[in-house]
Each structure stands twice: as C-alpha cells, then as structure tokens.
Amino acid sequence: MQFRRGQKIEVYQPSKDEAWESYMGDFIGCHGIITDPDTAINDPDALIEVSLQGMGTHRLPQDCLRPLESHT
C-alpha cells in the first residue's frame, strides 16, 4: 500500500521490520493520520511519519499500517 499525506490509517499488526520496538506494541489498534510519507523516492521500505490518536507522532514501518478509507 502506498500511503499519502493526510490519509487515515490504523496500526493493525506488529511490524517485522528491525525498526519496530517493543513499546510500539502499545500502538496496535490505534488510528491516526499519515503526516509525512516517505519524502522522495516512494519507497515501500521507508519509515513513514504517523500521528496516532492519543499516542503521539512516530516513524513506523509501513507493513504495520493499513488505510481506514480511500484517500480523497
């Protein structure tokens, strides 16, 4: 999935990426907004900035995220 700025997402599973830290398990089930997608090369492997409701803003691997709605 290619994420875009402003898109609503859910953290729905732990990531298999090395950047996933144990505390990020607290984010599973949280909804949020993509605030900064990978900035230059549309890399599916890039960490992207997500602001999660009540949890703050974090850079997360993309495989733990899924969109909540189609981007308009």
Added chain:
Amino acid sequence: MEKGVHMAENVCPVHGTILHLSRQLDSGALTEPRTIRISEEILKLLEEISNGHAGKDHLSGVNDRVAEFFKNPGNPQGLKTGTYLKKVLEKHTPVFESHIETGNCAFMDCIRLAPSPCQMACPAGIDVPTYLSLIAEGKDAEAIEVIRHDNPLPWVCGLVCTRPCEMMCVRARIDTPVSIKFLKAFAAERAMSHGLYTNPPQKPLNGKKVCVVGAGPAGLSAAYYLALMGYGVRILESLPVPGGMLMVGIPRYRLPREIIDREVAMITALGVEICYNTVFGKDVTRDSLEKEGFGAFFLAIGAHKSYQLGLEGEEAYKDKGVVDSVMFLKNVALGQRTVPGDRVVVIGGGNVAIDAARTSLRLGAKEVTIAYRRTRSEMPADVEEVEHAEEEGIKFAFLTIPTAIVGNEEKVTGLNCLQGELVKKEDSDRLYPMPVEGSDYVMEADAVISAIGQFVDTDGMDQFQEVQWTRRGTIEVARASMETSQHGVFAAGDAVTGPATVIEAIGGGKRAAEAIDRYFNGMPQPRSPKVPVRYRREKHIEMPASTKMVLKRPEMPMLNIDRRRTMFQQAELGYTENMVREEARRCLRCDICRRCGKCVEVCRDKMGIDALKFGYMDFDNPGETDFRKTAENCIACGACVAICPNDAITMEDRNGERLLMLCGTVINRQKLVHCESCGAIMGPQKYLDYVNKKTQGIRPVTQKALLCNSCSREQSAVFNVATHPVTPNLKKEEACNFEGVKK
C-alpha cells in the same frame, strides 16, 4: 497508613507520592540542593511509572535514589523525605510493580495525561493550545516562552515546519485547521523585535561536558536543553555556518538566514560553543575530546549525501550541467549565485526538488521543469509548495521516466525520457511507474539537477565502533532515549530517521538531551518516548458561537510574483496582527475539551433534547458541527455541565441571562426568569417549560404564578393547612415553628 505517611487510603500510592513530592518541591519546602535534585529525579521516574512509560529498572532507580537520602545523616530534609518515600515503597511495592508491568492503575488515579491532538501530533510535543491562547491575547513573548519549553527554534519552525499539528487539528473537522505554524512565526518575530525573546534561567554549570556533532536542528536542540541543565556543550560543525540543512538545504526565500542566526545566537548566549569548519574524525577525534573531559557524544550529522540517478551520462556530465540538489542548494546558500542553465530539469517529486526548481528560477533560469515519475497526487512535496512553484512558472512533467543524460561532450543538452504509466505489480497494491513502449523523447536541458533523496554520510563515524547502523544506512537508536548501542553515545535527526522533518529533528534532540542527563546521573531510560507535557491551563476566550463559526483561516499574503521569480526575498509576507489574533481565537481548546462525548450523550439520551451538534468529536467519522445550532433546542438545564469531567462546558448567570459556554464559546444564551414572589432566579423559560412538562402528571398545579421551589412549597403548605385541618396533638413549639414558616 503508617505514622508519618499522610496519604488517603483510597488514593493510588504512585499518584499520592507524586502529589506529595510535587507539593514539597513547588511549595519551596525543600531548600537543600541535594534533596531537591534527588526529589526531582524520583518525581520524574514516578511520573513515568504513573503514565505507563516506565521500564523494568524504574523501581530500582527510585529505591536507589531514596537510599541516597540516608547517605547524609546531617540533612534533616533529606532524611524526612527519604523516610516518607521508604515507607510508601515498602508498603506498596506490588502496586508500583503492577503499574510498571501492566500500565494500569486499579485506583483509576493515574490517568494518562491527555494533551490536545495538536500537541500529541507535534514530534517536539509543543503545548499548542496554551500558546495559541496567549497569542490570541497578544502575549507573544509568553507564547514563545511556552514554545521554547519544547522547541528552541520557534521562528524557524514558524516558517518551515511540515506542521503535523495542523493535520491533527480538530478544527479541520469543522472547516480548516488553525494556522498554527504562521502564528508561531508571528509571535517569534514580534517577541524578537520587541526584545522580549529571552532565554529561561540556566542551572549552574555541573562540570560535565557533552560534544555535539552537527549544528543542525537536532544538534542545536540538544545543545540548548543540555546547556539549560548546566552542561558544557561544544558543537562541531563541518560547514562555515550554523543550522545544517536549515541553512544549506532550505532556500532563503523560505527561511531567511537572519532568522537562523538570531535563534542560534540565543543558544550560543547560553554558553554553547560552536566550532565551525571542523570535521569530526579529521580535525578532532573522539580520543582528543575524551581527554578534554567530554563524557557523552551526540551525533546529529544529518543526511547530506544525494542518491545518484544511476543514468547513463550522469558521471560524464557531472559539473558540466549535472549536479545533485544537496550540493546545488548548499552552494547557493553559501553564496554561489550562478545560474545552472537556461533550461533546467529537476528530477524528483519531494520538497527538495521544488526548492531546487524555485531556486534555479530565482538565479535566472528561463525555463524550469520538474520531471517526476508518478502523478501529481503521488508527489510527496507539500501541496502549498507545489502551488507556489506553479504560480512562479515552474513546469511539471508527470509520468516522466528519465533514461539518460545526453550532451555535446562539453555540456548537457538534454534528458532522454520515456513516458510512463502507473501499474500494479503482482502481490502489491502499490502503483509503480512503468515505461510505455516507444514513447521515448528528449527533454532539452542545459542543466539536470537530481533530487531523488539523501542518505547519511558516515565519514568519521568509524570512531564509534560499537554504534550499530540499520539496513537503511541510518544510526540505530532506542527511540525513547535516542541512545545508540554504544554507551554514552546518542544520536537524532536525519542521521537516525533518514531525511525527515525539522520538527522531528528538534524533538529527537530534546529527547536525547534528557537521556544524556539521565545517563550522567545513572537514571534508567524510559521504555517509550515521553508523553508531551502541558504547562498550564489558560483561561477560555469568550466569544459568541456565530463568531467562532464565521472566523475563517486567512490567506497568506505573498510577495508579488515578479519579485518571487527574480529575488530570494521571503515569499510569504506573514499575517497582519489582526489576522493573527483572530486566527488564534479559532482554536477549539482541545486541551480542555477532550471530546469524550459525555455532554452529547446526556443531552440526547438522558434529557431527550439532542441540542449539541458536535460532530467534530468523532475522529473516524466526523459529523456536522455548528455551535450556533445548540441554541435552537438547548434548555440550559446544565446536565452537560454537570457531567463534563474537565470543566470544558460551563454555565453562568450574568446580566439577567444564562450563558452556556463550551471552552469560552457561548453556545446558548437565554433570558432568566425570576420568582414572582421572592425574586430568586428560576432559570430560563425553556427550562421551566421542560420541567413543568415532565412533572405535570405527578403533581397538581397549585398556582399559575411563576414561583421558585421554596415559594411554591410555602404556598402548597398554606394551601394544605387551609384545606386539611392540622392535627390537634401538635406540640406548642412545633406549632410556633410552623407559623414561622408560614410568614
């Protein structure tokens, strides 16, 4: 509870201890420096235990510090505090352990702090609603003071932040987000101009020294907070100027150099030393710095190397028209103002590509085109930046796949391209640009600038052998503390995240400064990044619902287009003062109204009125919000006020009216009715009608006049006495009392 430990039985011991220590510290009861220091450290650890951010070493960290109190028997304050804490910890160890292990508080006292969504969204955790309220009141310097608790570069961020806060702004669910970024810039400019932009008080020097590598936003941020904590800080900067990418990556029409200089000067005024033109690992080494007494290192080296395009002709025409965007923007920033060519093609779709294109135009290029492999909607650049570029005449060639750079041996003459189309690959829902067969063409160009991404330059980093690197070529850290795998070495900014945002770098620098302080003091590091801190609760700003709804986000006045195309003058001219004050008043004050929805539920489900149309409360599916509509049905009963857990909804009788306010917005205003007998306030007529309607079936109407409950009871009593004979067995005194009531 044992003697000497005055804590109510129904209060969570973790919460109670935090309250006790906070009171001791805030009241000035503790005066002995060592006792204050230990108490502050314990308080910090306890707060993390309370809000679910503690690690497994936190409780032993607290116990170790409590033991410190008893090492100095001649200090009665320390002994008293230590004795109190020791008793609490001995009695309630399982409760503390449970908080750490489960993150839950059985007493429901340790409710996680819930700052506003904008504050939570800010990677630096700035208390946005507080500073917006201060700006609305014209208190710009105070606003800057609040911002600098979390971000030492408010002016810079006011111009270039990617503003995740605005993306989470709740006001956007009603119309448009509050223009948080520009308000910050205004306040900083005003405070600086009036000489009111000052540094907070610094702690005395503690004799410990930290070396920061890189004077970019992360390095400056860490240096600022470390200096405030009393550390000696030296920044090593390989460039001749401060700011890192702020200075050499962001063009001057977006961020004037003077702004960086002024904010950096505030940091150096704290005693931070910046050594320019100094390359770590070449001009100075880790060993030499350690010999000088530097006990910790903070690596904020950024991501200053450009990815190569990998196209045929790229190497052959390097410096003959082919340049990478990082080098191009850096050279321009450092004073090289030669036009790259008449026809410039920039390859890429991010903000750096836009910056390179707009800079080329200002240097005198006649035609500038941005070639991007995907479509406009996939461009990662800010929408506003793209719009500004288009206004200035930059052309966009979407679905353009460069294949080779061509030239006449002397210089570049063009870029071979293929037309692309977006297709889905098997097992992926991503769209990939694929060339259309036979669609090749040449885009004529005198200069080709690549802007397809950057990576970290590792030169000099071999001095830290134990620092681990990720497969992305960035420094591996624990995100909560920004500590690398080498003890005493910390890192943040683009070197950790890859090319990211200024505000992330600032937030990382701040987090690292706190972690370095913990490192020196032997305190355990938190398990997860700290929740932002709310510093105060500013009072509501009162305004009618119609004003709250009608106020609109102002358009940014821009420099005229001819100047924008020819000069490096700041393109955004900034808001006027009136615009700023009004825009700040659009803030919904989500630091007070937590959008729990209890008011909406009680009004709709319990009272059956459904007057509160607050559709903005739902994040996933926001509905209609119109504060003006409340007055249509609201009876001002006060049920919403009673149930609000945070005093966000308030009710006030003033000048013969009852006002219902949501965070200061007057959502209902009704004339009050007074008792015809005693003159007491009875409430608005709508409310009385509601009560009468609800109680009509269960009590007879004894009178037509408007009477308060007290007078109504009195009249009922008179009526009853008149119609029902009083028992003759009443004692004399009781009869007298009854007479008294009658009067």
